[in-house]
Amino acid sequence: MSLPIVLFLSLYSLSHLQLLHSVSAHPEDSNSNSNGNSNCPKSFGCGKFGPLYFPLTNEIYSQCGLCTVICVEDDRRHAVVMSLVSEHFSFTNIAQISSEANGRSRIKLNDISFKADLDARNCRALRNLSLPNSASLSFSIPHNLTLFQCNRISFSSSPPTDNHYFNYKGCDDHNYIYYYKYPPQPDNVSHSQAQLFQGCSLIQLPLTSDEFEPGDGGDLFELLTASYYVELQASENCLKCHRRGGQCQDINQKFHCTAKTGGVNVKLIIILIVTGGAIAICLLLFVIYVCQRRKCFASYFRWRSICSDPSPKADIEYSGIFFGVPVFKYAELEQATNNFDASSELGDGGFGTVYHGVLQDGREVAVKRLYEHNSKRVMQFLTEVEILTCLRHPNLVSLYGCTSRHSRELLLVYEYIPNGTVADHIHGDRAKDGLLTWPIRMSIAVETASALAYLHATDIIHRDVKTTNILLDNYFSVKVADFGLSRLLPTDVTHVSTAPQGTPGYVDPEYYQSYQLNDKSDVYSFGVVLIELISSMPAVDINRHRNEVNLASLALNRIQNRRFNELVDPSLGFESDSSVERMITSVAEVAFRCLQLEKEMRPSMNEVLEALKEIQH
Template sequence: MYMAFPNLLVFLFVLFHLFLVELCDANHECPKSFPCKHFGTLEYPFTELERPECGLITADCDSTKFRLGGKEYQVLKNISTDKYLVLDSSLHYNLNTNSCFSFRTPLPIYPNISFTISPNLTLFTCDKSSNDRKREEDYFQIQNYKNYSTCLGFTVYYRNPRDGNLSREIDDPLPLGCSSIQLPLNITSDSRDNVFKLLAYEYTIEWQVEQPKDNNNKKKKIILAAVIPGAAFLVCLLVCFIIWRNKKRVTNAYRLSRNISSDPSSKSDIEGGSLYFGIPVFSYTELVEATNNFDSAQELGDGGFGTVYYGKLRDGREVAIKRLYEHNYRRVEQFMNEIKILTCLKHPNLVSLYGCTSRRSRELLLVYEYVEKGTVADHLHGEKAEESPLLWSIRMNIAIETAAALSYLHKSEIIHRDVKTNNILLDGNFCVKVADFGLSRLFPTDATHISTAPQGTPGYVDPEYHQCYQLTGKSDVYSFGVVLVELISSMPAVDINRHRHEINLANLALNKIQKCDFDELIDRSLGYGTDAEVTRMTTSVAELAFRCLQPEKEMRPSMDEVLEYLKDIQKGDELMFEKGKEENGNGKMLRSPETDEVMLLKNKNMQSPVAVTDKWISSSSTIESSTE
């Protein structure tokens, strides 16, 4: 086995060399300047549409527009080579509709170039789930800040510059969960209390390149001198780690075999009847008989770790039997993990475990309750979707019950780690049963996250977990956000037939919701656009999904908050009316992002702008890296 390591080193070195060659070639191909019809001669950071890799600002030389950070701007005036008066169509749209999407940084952040907008106004956004709410209120009250609190999940604090410096500025750090943001200021506005009127969609963009893109040869030498030795060192560490891990697994497998022989719970394998973690141990013979020798006609589904079969026990109970693919140390670990988790949980929306085989059995088998309606995935975009599509009322209940199950898991200090519509089952009454806990992890009470190699299903994996190897409860929230989008769109989480930037449903949803193109996302067969109540609810669920799918985990709500939001959405306008009476002291309805969007849909008379979306595409297959 170790003979493969030299080949691995050669492969990694060649791959790294090709990357450097490609980098150098790209630098050679980029022109220092180029003529542009409406802009004159342009230099870096501008680039042409045909060569987006050569700069940061893509100029459309056939018009007066350019793209920056995925966002389109209309140039109103060329002030200088690095200063332009622009019209931000996306911000224009959001301000006119009083959308909470207005409170986003309009310009991207790059390491070697700084952008500024003028005139500007500094606002503060604070997460409503923060535990520092009292200090937050006191902090901004002292400085005479007003607040706008109807946005989903966060509050905006602002102060009209015309009011002057009414109080002293304090040097204390911002409250937890709060951050500052600079947005364009509307200097002609006479409004004092409407934060949307204080902001402008026409403003000046200016930039300063801190490190000019010169001396390419010198940079290449620096890269070669610094990166190659570092890469070689990292490769050596990787090889040592692989050798250590393989040795550890061999040792663990040996210890496991020693422990199994002395484990009293595994002695009665032939006839079954003993208890393991408090659940019955079935004999292998009985389960073979129940599944008709694992007949392929009895298959219910096929997952990343095993095949599930329909079976009928000798006592007449209908069951689902999971047959793990391999009987090795890794599979025994997952086998024991699922048993430990399911035996200590009891919730109406979690699948029940009836029993298992002994670890000494010739195969590892788990016996669950049989959930007859199958998976939500099959009802949304499988064979059952064509026969009888799920009504919106059922889909809304599925969302709430799944959120309730995940909230219960998180309170029990358990992260599911593989939330997807294939792991959400439906019983005869279309009630949810969340299944498949082979990847789940117990979450230490004194930890903020667990460091582990990413595992899960493509299309559902939290991008921050994928990049930083830090698993938290917000990782389940991200995956559940994908489930919400599936429920409102009826589209699968991954579809290679879609545009390459929209293969992942999460990317597609972020793009459409950011531009308010709900009609291109929500399944019209649900009643969207024809039924006012369905339109309100699906649009609100889309906005909640948008929050769940934020790349940074701090921007996502907790599973408890998600559950409460879904219940509020289901209760509808009556709840909003009651909240309006409590907060306003009258019967006037509160405005909210949800109601704004519904009114917008009823009176839509303008094109949605192109907006910024955070793109992330997962790997093409389920990752099964070690979690040592």
């Protein structure tokens, strides 16, 4: 059967399946939406506050979003009620609603009841505002002041001696300790300082933007405001579900995507039609599978021939598409990065500098500018484009496009990941913020292992696994980046032979003897990453003892001698929290196995992933 005939039969069967399903499921209304929200508009009216976008919706299309907004507008007031499943919360005098069609909304509120408590200097105001977070939707107050509510009787510690710490004692049973420095700097209580307030409740309340400095001891109630912004963000899983026409649900605090289905009659009709179209659909899927496999493997050999054949016939750029990704003009990326201005630099690696940029369509991007334009750099350029084109994983950075290989410079365009690297947060410029608590570090380890296990399952060796190549988004989710050194591993060999490359401190010791890499080389590098997450120490530090300049050597010594307290970052709670102690000890044992000098003694990346998941749960 030819491909056009298979395609026609499959599309014909699928179209009739959908039509019959719709009619049978809702015979009283053939125009009803049987698939959740596929008939929902992209935006919703709300008077002067519209348009609204998902996850917001209005009363007319209440099934189309996660929060139903009811707008009332008259001469006296503006009111809105937002509903999430069985929870409701109301605000009045809304000054503004601004939304984007990306699952994120920002609402400026004037909370009347909260304002009344503040004006009356009522201690009832000093509580966390009730925002119904779920697996589908999260709420946050971006500009906030952190308070520690400490029981006056049981809490005996004193605040730090920093002049910017204040202790409000105007309430009967509790002290409220907070840090305030003008201009306002919310969330600036570090993790180590927070240890002082163990046993106290943490409260975050909206911070005023008024330009004044507090007097002696500060005026807590004047620092807070009832006019503030709330940000709503649909989860990535919910966005995907919504785009497929499904509805997001939270069942037992876990995310679930569902679509309405019909009754028994629909199943009978589906069985009859699928029987006739099953062969055609199976053939179509088989053809697509074979084509995809051939495309991935054939393109690997195409870029090898391109590097050795400079003739126009070897060019694989067709109609602005290169290896399946868009080709950008050099001038467009030059404009997006403000002529590669030094202030736009995000990082500087061994193969190129990365710049932050904004495309003409408004997308924020990271632009990698390779240092040289020679045959070796062209090969690395094509390798990264090819590998990222074939890969799809939530913890791998996405490639938006590249320049032509004939361009004056070789440029790669990635999605912009705004929250820096793991290295920045554990021993770099952002380490002082103390945001990487142990649960977050544990999630980083699991997500990074998941990405590497996926690469190895597709016969790809990363070859440069390190904390500076593990990016973090605003929710501290992992995006593994920098595939310039990666290699596709042919299925008939067990390793790749290559000249010395990689980053000191992370490179497999056997590599220096044989110059042969395999998936166990990535396992060794990941073991170093695990030790960095445990210790907050860099992989190489010449200030350490000469036998412990490499973190791997230091870690093996400490783990073998059970001297964990000399290895673990004390701010992680290793000595104060038995659960954290158990998890860190187990992760150290996994890292120890990864760092074995003989590769046969190391586990596979998939075994590492399963071990970390078990530790996490």
